[in-house]
Amino acid sequence: MKFKTAFIYQVKRQLLSLGIFLVFWFVFTFGISFILMIVSKGDVHTTNDFTFATIAYIILLSCMMMKKDFRFFIQNGLSRGHIFLVNVLSTTLSALLLGLMTQFTLHQFTFGNGDTFRFTNIFVTIYKPSQWLISLGLIWMLLLWINSVAILVGGFLNRIRGWLRILLIIIFIISPTILVGFVGATMPTNHQITIFVAQCVGLPNGLPNIGGLSVTLSILILINLGLTYLFNRRQPIVRIDG
Amino acid sequence: MTLTIAQVSKQYRDVKVLDEISLTFEIGHIYGLLGRNGAGKSTLLNIINNRIFATSGTVVLDGQKVSDNEKALNHIFLMSEDNLYPDDLNILKLFKLTEHFYGSFDYEFAAHLVRAFKINTKTKFKKLSTGYRSIAKLIIALCVPADYIFLDEPVLGLDASHRDVFYKYLLDTFMKRPRAFIISTHLIEEITTIADEIVIIDQGAIMQSATTEQIKRSGVRVVGPEASVLAFTKEMTVMDQETLGGLTTIYVQNYPKNSIVPEDLTVSPLTLQDYFIHMTSKAGESNEI
Numbered sequence: 337m338k339f340k341t342a343f344i345y346q347v348k349r350q351l352l353s354l355g356i357f358l359v360f361w362f363v364f365t366f367g368i369s370f371i372l373m374i375v376s377k378g379d380v381h382t383t384n385d386f387t388f389a390t391i392a393y394i395i396l397l398s399c400m401m402m403k404k405d406f407r408f409f410i411q412n413g414l415s416r417g418h419i420f421l422v423n424v425l426s427t428t429l430s431a432l433l434l435g436l437m438t439q440f441t442l443h444q445f446t447f448g449n450g451d452t453f454r455f456t457n458i459f460v461t462i463y464k465p466s467q468w469l470i471s472l473g474l475i476w477m478l479l480l481w482i483n484s485v486a487i488l489v490g491g492f493l494n495r496i497r498g499w500l501r502i503l504l505i506i507i508f509i510i511s512p513t514i515l516v517g518f519v520g521a522t523m524p525t526n527h528q529i530t531i532f533v534a535q536c537v538g539l540p541n542g543l544p545n546i547g548g549l550s551v552t553l554s555i556l557i558l559i560n561l562g563l564t565y566l567f568n569r570r571q572p573i574v575r576i577d578g
Numbered sequence: 579m580t581l582t583i584a585q586v587s588k589q590y591r592d593v594k595v596l597d598e599i600s601l602t603f604e605i606g607h608i609y610g611l612l613g614r615n616g617a618g619k620s621t622l623l624n625i626i627n628n629r630i631f632a633t634s635g636t637v638v639l640d641g642q643k644v645s646d647n648e649k650a651l652n653h654i655f656l657m658s659e660d661n662l663y664p665d666d667l668n669i670l671k672l673f674k675l676t677e678h679f680y681g682s683f684d685y686e687f688a689a690h691l692v693r694a695f696k697i698n699t700k701t702k703f704k705k706l707s708t709g710y711r712s713i714a715k716l717i718i719a720l721c722v723p724a725d726y727i728f729l730d731e732p733v734l735g736l737d738a739s740h741r742d743v744f745y746k747y748l749l750d751t752f753m754k755r756p757r758a759f760i761i762s763t764h765l766i767e768e769i770t771t772i773a774d775e776i777v778i779i780d781q782g783a784i785m786q787s788a789t790t791e792q793i794k795r796s797g798v799r800v801v802g803p804e805a806s807v808l809a810f811t812k813e814m815t816v817m818d819q820e821t822l823g824g825l826t827t828i829y830v831q832n833y834p835k836n837s838i839v840p841e842d843l844t845v846s847p848l849t850l851q852d853y854f855i856h857m858t859s860k861a862g863e864s865n866e867i
Contacts, residue, residue: 337679338648338679339648341679342679344678407662408662408663411656411663412676412679412680413628413648413654413655414648414679415628415646415648415651416646417646418648570631572624572629573624573629573662
């Protein structure tokens with residue numbers, strides 16, 4: 337009862353904010369592009385990248401949920417475990433819808449032999465997925481990963497305060513250097529590190545490999561969600577007003 | 579159905595906010611939870627209602643741990659000063675959501691309250707004044723099907739007339755469907771008329787838990803010349819002492835019923851507010867005038 341209500345409530349609110357975001361984005365993008373086309377009398381090639389707008393939206397969505405919905409759900413007697421699950425499921429759905437919108441936009445809104453006006457997504461451009469569904473899966477996973485990073489950062493900032501927060505941020509900043517140094521010491525050449533990183537990001541030998549990237553993203557999403565769960569497991573309501 | 583708080587403590591770094599609090603709340607009573615600012619009342623209510631966690635101890639509802647347990651949490655509800663409701667929803671929407679979360683909602687009683695308080699249910703929460711926010715939250719609290727309703731400073735921002743309406747409807751709904759209401763407030767005289775049980779918290783510990791009548795009967799003020807007052811109250815539990823001009827006043831707890839009062843002394847009963855003030859007066863707060 338509580339879980340279902342919370343899930344429906346959150347999905348409805350996400351769909352509403354998704355609708356508002358898309359309307360603003362389309363109006364803004366089409367507006368600018370058409371003004372440019374009219375001013376140049378059609379002699380212009382306009383490309384609009386969908387990636388950063390969707391990333392910004394999914395981060396905003398995560399931040400909103402982390403604060404407002406958590407408080408509302410606790411007021412109505414939800415357990416923290418269910419709140420976490422509701423967040424994961426609803427953002428998974430939102431990310432899927434956003435992925436579908438991206439796919440639809442990439443394929444439908446192309447004018448003038450696809451050269452005059454078109455939408456792009458930087459990841460689709462890099463990884464060149466061969467099929468529509470693979471392209472959707474790629475965008476969806478990327479959005480889920482970004483969302484998992486956003487809720488992890490939100491959970492971290494909510495739960496960890498004071499000197500421990502500063503210490504962990506410093507460790508996080510210097511950890512890549514330490515990691516590279518450690519890996520460098522255990523691997524014979526820097527070349528192997530490059531190969532390893534390229535495989536992780538799905539670009540071995542400079543050629544796109546969505547499978548490799550998907551494995552990396554899946555692992556990162558699971559780690560992020562696991563850490564977020566640990567942060568939220570005993571998250572208190574912090575008094576704001578009153 | 580019994581809600582048991584067993585040895586609950588809460589510590590923030592070096593500060594012990596609650597110190598092994600043990601209490602039992604039963605259905606069919608209205609409890610007044612009294613304490614000075616910072617006594618730990620809100621902390622206790624927040625622990626019971628799963629908003630924060632106790633450092634040690636447990637809150638149990640009929641043998642089930644309450645913390646993060648939705649089944650148990652469905653029987654309890656906290657209306658607090660803090661606003662945990664989304665600002666952009668109107669009151670009617672909040673009623674509907676509360677119904678879905680708790681399984682039912684007393685719309686008929688809510689309609690009475692809406693009329694009595696003259697609140698527009700189509701108004702968004704963020705557009706309401708502090709008083710009307712309290713009213714909106716109170717209506718929800720009185721209409722949820724929960725068995726334990728915790729009200730933390732429920733009349734905050736309400737004028738005397740609205741407070742009167744609230745107390746009237748609180749008693750009305752309590753009579754129709756007995757529940758346990760636990761009301762934390764600073765308006766002691768107002769709670770005296772509706773609460774049948776009083777719990778006094780001071781510095782994170784339970785100072786007293788008794789019926790309102792017992793507390794009213796147990797506290798007296800003894801006034802007279804200092805030597806006489808001190809001699810008379812020598813064997814009694816003294817809560818506080820004041821000296822005004824040549825007269826000394828001693829506030830006594832658990833006053834023996836059949837005491838023979840010397841002629842130069844006056845003994846008078848304490849109001850609950852006086853009882854509370856003198857019971858919780860802290861060392862260093864001199865009563866010497």
